[in-house]
Amino acid sequence: MSTLSPLAAAFRQTEYPVGGHGRRNLDVLKEVINELDGTVESDIYGTGEGIEAFQAEMAAYLGKEKAVFFPSGTMAQQIALRIWCDEAGIRKVAYHPLSHLEIHEEDGLRELHQIQSILLGEKDRLIRLDEILELQEDIACLLLELPQREIGGELPPFEELVAISAHCRAKGIKLHLDGARLYEVLPYYQKTAADICALFDSVYISFYKGIGGIAGAILAGEEAFTAKSKVWKRRHGGDLISLYPYYLTAGHYFKQRVHKMPQYYEQAVELAALYNSCHLVTTLPRVPVTNMFHVRVALPKDKLEPILIALYEETGVGLSHFLREINEHTCGFEVSIGDCYARIPKNELKRALERLDASLQEVNWPM
Amino acid sequence: MSTLSPLAAAFRQTEYPVGGHGRRNLDVLKEVINELDGTVESDIYGTGEGIEAFQAEMAAYLGKEKAVFFPSGTMAQQIALRIWCDEAGIRKVAYHPLSHLEIHEEDGLRELHQIQSILLGEKDRLIRLDEILELQEDIACLLLELPQREIGGELPPFEELVAISAHCRAKGIKLHLDGARLYEVLPYYQKTAADICALFDSVYISFYKGIGGIAGAILAGEEAFTAKSKVWKRRHGGDLISLYPYYLTAGHYFKQRVHKMPQYYEQAVELAALYNSCHLVTTLPRVPVTNMFHVRVALPKDKLEPILIALYEETGVGLSHFLREINEHTCGFEVSIGDCYARIPKNELKRALERLDASLQEVNWPM
Structure with missing residues (x-):
C-alpha cells in the first residue's frame, strides 16, 4: 500500500493548501452526480x-x-x-x-x-x-x-x-x-x-x-x-x-472554472511576488504568465523539508506536498493556482511567507 | 445525435426487458457513490x-x-x-x-x-x-x-x-x-x-x-x-x-452479483427452452451452458422486426432491442440473463413467448 512522505502528511493536515482546487476525493464526483437525474443515459x-x-x-x-x-x-x-x-x-x-x-x-x-x-x-x-x-x-x-x-x-x-x-x-x-x-x-x-x-x-x-x-x-x-x-x-x-463519469464532471467543472482563469492568473502573479521576496527563493518565471509557476529554493531538499513541515504546523498554510531535487544545492516545487487560493485569509498567507523568509534567513547552509 | 431504431424505441418502452441488469444510466453510478463517504481519496x-x-x-x-x-x-x-x-x-x-x-x-x-x-x-x-x-x-x-x-x-x-x-x-x-x-x-x-x-x-x-x-x-x-x-x-x-468511478462500481457490483451466476444460468436454460418451443426459433447452444445464448429465427430481419414491435407493445415484455441479420433468410439476437429476468412474472413471460410462437405460425413466408 502507498504511504505518505512526512512532507505530504504534514501538508495534508494544513487548513490552507495554497494550490489547486482541493482534495481529489469522491466529493469531486458526488458534487456533479447528485445534481443530475439518475435516468440520464450512459x-x-x-x-x-x-x-x-x-x-x-x-x-x-x-x-x-x-x-x-x-x-x-x-x-x-x-x-x-x-x-x-x-x-x-x-x-x-x-x-x-x-x-x-x-x-x-x-x-x-x-x-x-x-x-x-x-x-x-x-x-x-x-x-x-x-x-x-x-x-x-x-x-x-x-x-x-x-x-x-x-x-x-x-x-x-x-x-x-x-x-x-x-x-x-x-x-x-x-x-x-x-x-x-x-x-x-x-x-x-x-x-x-x-x-x-x-x-x-x-x-x-x-x-x-x-x-x-x-x-x-x-x-x-x-x-x-x-x-x-x-x-x-x-x-x-x-x-x-461508458465514459460518462469523466465527461459529465469535465463539463461541470469547465463551466464552473473556465471563466475564473484571469483570477487564478492574477493570484499567481501576487503569490510569486511574495515568494520572490523570500531569502534564497526565486520563481520561474519571475512574473508568471499563467496560473502556474515553479518555486526554486537554493537549499538541498533535506534541508528545506523540515523547514516546510514546521511552517505548515505553525501556520496552517500548505505550500507544497512535494519537493523535487533540482541538484545537490537546490530544490523546488510547482504551484498551480485554483479555487483554494481565494479561501486563504491574506494575512495568514503573508504570515506564512514571512515565516518562510525568516526560516531561510536563519538556515545554516554555506552559500 | 444518435437516434433509436423503431425496435430499440419499442424495447425501451417495455416494462419487462428480459436480459441484462437494467438500464445503463446514471443510477448505476449513484447507487454506489451515494453509499460511500465523500472523503474517500482518488x-x-x-x-x-x-x-x-x-x-x-x-x-x-x-x-x-x-x-x-x-x-x-x-x-x-x-x-x-x-x-x-x-x-x-x-x-x-x-x-x-x-x-x-x-x-x-x-x-x-x-x-x-x-x-x-x-x-x-x-x-x-x-x-x-x-x-x-x-x-x-x-x-x-x-x-x-x-x-x-x-x-x-x-x-x-x-x-x-x-x-x-x-x-x-x-x-x-x-x-x-x-x-x-x-x-x-x-x-x-x-x-x-x-x-x-x-x-x-x-x-x-x-x-x-x-x-x-x-x-x-x-x-x-x-x-x-x-x-x-x-x-x-x-x-x-x-x-x-483517476480510475475510481470504474473500480468502485466494479467492486460493488462484483459483490452484489458474482454469487448469482448459478441463478442466471438456470434462468437461461429455462428461457432457451421456451424459445425452442416456438415455431421457426432455435437457440445456440440448444441448452445454454452459461447465462447467455443466441436466438436464431428463420425469418428475414425486416419480417421479424414488426412482429417483435407488436409483441412488445401488447405484452410489455422486451425480448431484444436489436436484430442481427444472419443471412437473407435468418436473423437473430443475443440473450444475456441478469437481474431483470427475475422481475418478470412467469405468466407474463410465458404469454409473450406464446404470442411469439403464434405470430411466427401465422407469418407469411416461404419455408
Whole structure:
C-alpha cells in the first residue's frame, strides 16, 4: 500500500493548501452526480446524447470542426501524431525535450507507433522560432505545449506563434497543440481559445489540470482527422462502453472554472511576488504568465523539508506536498493556482511567507 | 445525435426487458457513490489504497499473484499478448476467428503491436483440441475465450481445457484467458475462478458484462508479467490519474452479483427452452451452458422486426432491442440473463413467448 512522505502528511493536515482546487476525493464526483437525474443515459462506445453534446460544445469553444472525448491526453496526443505521420508518410515529429510525450509516457510514441521524436531547443527554455526555421530534418508534425509546464509555465509571444504557424503551413508541417492547460494561457494572450487554436491543425485539452475534473481529454480538428482518431481510440482500448463519469464532471467543472482563469492568473502573479521576496527563493518565471509557476529554493531538499513541515504546523498554510531535487544545492516545487487560493485569509498567507523568509534567513547552509 | 431504431424505441418502452441488469444510466453510478463517504481519496496513476485493495482482492479471486485494473479489456488483452510475444521473440498469436480482437478492435493488435494473428478453427464452432495440437506455426500465445460469445456462449469440456493447458506448457506456448464472462462459466464447470485460471498464464476479466458495472477490466498473472503490463498501460494512455468511478462500481457490483451466476444460468436454460418451443426459433447452444445464448429465427430481419414491435407493445415484455441479420433468410439476437429476468412474472413471460410462437405460425413466408 502507498504511504505518505512526512512532507505530504504534514501538508495534508494544513487548513490552507495554497494550490489547486482541493482534495481529489469522491466529493469531486458526488458534487456533479447528485445534481443530475439518475435516468440520464450512459454513452455507448462514444455515441449518445451526452457525449455528443459535450464534444460539440468543446469543438465550438476551440473553433474546430469536430472534437472527440478521450480517457487521457497521453492517448489523444499519440493518436494525433500518428495520424499526421501516416498522412505525411514521415515517421518523425518534433517537440520540446520536456514534453509530456518525452518524460511521462514510457516511450509510447516509439513503442506503439514507431514514431521518432526530434527534441527541439533546450530543457531550460522554450523552443525558439529560429530553431524551428532552421530544422533540417523532414517532420510530419511539430507539437507545441502552451504553457510549457516543466519550465514553470512559460509562453512565447503570440506573434511568435503566428510566425511558427505560418512557417509550418508553408512547409506542409502539421502543428499540434498540447493544450492541457490552454484555458490558463488565455488571460495573458488576451485571446479566445479559438483564436489560438486557429493557428494549429489539431488540439488537445485536459479536464483534470486547471479545470479540476476527474480525468479525460478532448482532441479537436477537422472532421477527417477526428474520424480517424476514433478508429485509433478503439485500437488503443480507449473506446470504453461508458465514459460518462469523466465527461459529465469535465463539463461541470469547465463551466464552473473556465471563466475564473484571469483570477487564478492574477493570484499567481501576487503569490510569486511574495515568494520572490523570500531569502534564497526565486520563481520561474519571475512574473508568471499563467496560473502556474515553479518555486526554486537554493537549499538541498533535506534541508528545506523540515523547514516546510514546521511552517505548515505553525501556520496552517500548505505550500507544497512535494519537493523535487533540482541538484545537490537546490530544490523546488510547482504551484498551480485554483479555487483554494481565494479561501486563504491574506494575512495568514503573508504570515506564512514571512515565516518562510525568516526560516531561510536563519538556515545554516554555506552559500 | 444518435437516434433509436423503431425496435430499440419499442424495447425501451417495455416494462419487462428480459436480459441484462437494467438500464445503463446514471443510477448505476449513484447507487454506489451515494453509499460511500465523500472523503474517500482518488487513486493517483494506479496507486492508492482503493485501487490496490481491489486489485489484491481480484488477484486472490483469480488465484494469481497480482492483478492490475485497466480501463478496458481491449487494452488489457493487447498488452498481455504483446508481453508474451516480446518474451518469446515471436510476433504471432492464435485465437478464434470471432475473437473480440479480430472483430471489434480495428486491428489494434497488428496496427499498434505488429502482432500477426492465426485464426484457429471455424466461425461457427469452438476451437478443437486437435487443431491446437496440429498447429504447425510457432506462436507466442494462444488466447481462449470462455465462453465463446459470438457462437452463443459455448464451452469445451473442462478436461479439454486441461489438455490444452498441458500441451501449451509442454510447447512453451503461453495460454491467455479472455475471461470477460469468466464468472458466468463457473456454475457449468462447477469450478472456482482460481481452478480455471490455474490453467492459464494470464487472465482478463470484465466488469460491465455479467457484473453490470460501468466499465473496466482486470489483467492478472505473475508479478513479472503484471509489472510489465503497467508500463504498457501507460504507453497506451490507460494509466489515468483517476480510475475510481470504474473500480468502485466494479467492486460493488462484483459483490452484489458474482454469487448469482448459478441463478442466471438456470434462468437461461429455462428461457432457451421456451424459445425452442416456438415455431421457426432455435437457440445456440440448444441448452445454454452459461447465462447467455443466441436466438436464431428463420425469418428475414425486416419480417421479424414488426412482429417483435407488436409483441412488445401488447405484452410489455422486451425480448431484444436489436436484430442481427444472419443471412437473407435468418436473423437473430443475443440473450444475456441478469437481474431483470427475475422481475418478470412467469405468466407474463410465458404469454409473450406464446404470442411469439403464434405470430411466427401465422407469418407469411416461404419455408
